[in-house]
Amino acid sequence: MSTAEPWTIGRLLNWTTDYLTSKGSEEARLEAQLLLCHALNCQKIQLYTRFEETVDEDNRAKFRELVKQRAAGIPVAYLLGDSEFYSMAFEVTPDVLIPRPETEHLVIETLDRIKGRSGESLRLLELGTGSGIIAVSIAKHAPRVTCLATDISGKALVVAQRNATKHKVDDRIEFAEGDLFAAVPDGEKFDFIVSNPPYVAESERAMMDAQVIAHEPHLALFAPEEGAAVLRRILEEGADYLKTGGWMLLEFSPMIAQRVAKIAEETGNYEQISIGKDLARHDRYLVARRTP
Numbered sequence: 001m002s003t004a005e006p007w008t009i010g011r012l013l014n015w016t017t018d019y020l021t022s023k024g025s026e027e028a029r030l031e032a033q034l035l036l037c038h039a040l041n042c043q044k045i046q047l048y049t050r051f052e053e054t055v056d057e058d059n060r061a062k063f064r065e066l067v068k069q070r071a072a073g074i075p076v077a078y079l080l081g082d083s084e085f086y087s088m089a090f091e092v093t094p095d096v097l098i099p100r101p102e103t104e105h106l107v108i109e110t111l112d113r114i115k116g117r118s119g120e121s122l123r124l125l126e127l128g129t130g131s132g133i134i135a136v137s138i139a140k141h142a143p144r145v146t147c148l149a150t151d152i153s154g155k156a157l158v159v160a161q162r163n164a165t166k167h168k169v170d171d172r173i174e175f176a177e178g179d180l181f182a183a184v185p186d187g188e189k190f191d192f193i194v195s196n197p198p199y200v201a202e203s204e205r206a207m208m209d210a211q212v213i214a215h216e217p218h219l220a221l222f223a224p225e226e227g228a229a230v231l232r233r234i235l236e237e238g239a240d241y242l243k244t245g246g247w248m249l250l251e252f253s254p255m256i257a258q259r260v261a262k263i264a265e266e267t268g269n270y271e272q273i274s275i276g277k278d279l280a281r282h283d284r285y286l287v288a289r290r291t292p
Helices: 009-022 028-040 043-050 055-072 076-080 101-113 133-141 154-166 201-207 210-215 227-242 254-267
Strands: 082-085 087-093 122-127 147-151 173-177 190-195 241-251 271-279 282-289
Touching: 009 028, 028 043, 028 055, 028 076, 028 201, 043 076, 055 076, 082 101, 087 133, 087 154, 101 133, 101 190, 101 241, 101 271, 101 282, 133 147, 133 154, 133 173, 133 190, 147 154, 147 254, 154 173, 190 227, 190 254, 227 241, 227 254, 254 271
Parallel strands: 122 147, 122 190, 147 173, 190 241
Antiparallel strands: 082 087, 241 282, 271 282
């Protein structure tokens, strides 16, 4: 293609798709669209109605820089500054994990159990809230619920607070900095404890996506004891923070599902212990009820 040809939206998309494909991207076309939308400050549908429109040099320069960073391995979500979760847009920064669709199952399971408690005002604790996707999504869809969301990272809590404000649930979510239950006021008990904690084993590091290792916060990814250490702490300590009949819901790696279920059983503090699957039919989360 001659360089004398005008750089239309269509030409930019085609060139960038080929370039990102050559850099190993598996979703090069979509990434090209998202990055160009970000540079032009427009919606994706508008790209198709403006396909033959020539892009000015200032916007091309913005786009080139985004493409350069993406080719260097920086995740698209961090370049855009947001990511979709549960059909909602959330701010993300390198201080928080990028939301994974698997975590939506944890939200759905929690909301289903909230619906079964009609007429009650309910209290929920989220441990390791990160960007706040779980607490915010639940608060948005369950107006009877108030939440306390904790995280060991103060920088993550800043992002979570902004997401709560963005989705107009900041009046029903409190954020507190601390390591798991250390941030919970003495004596407070909850109807639900929900967490997507660090659960990746160090032995899995070599198998992980290089971009995840290079750019996402390791504090939110890795845990000792082959990934089970933080989950063990939550299950062993969590019973003291659950009301009788309250529910514990935890996400984990399929590789440690049975181990986590065994930990829950061995505490002697839970009943109705079950494991839920994600869309790929992998064991993904535990549900357990606090014994009387």
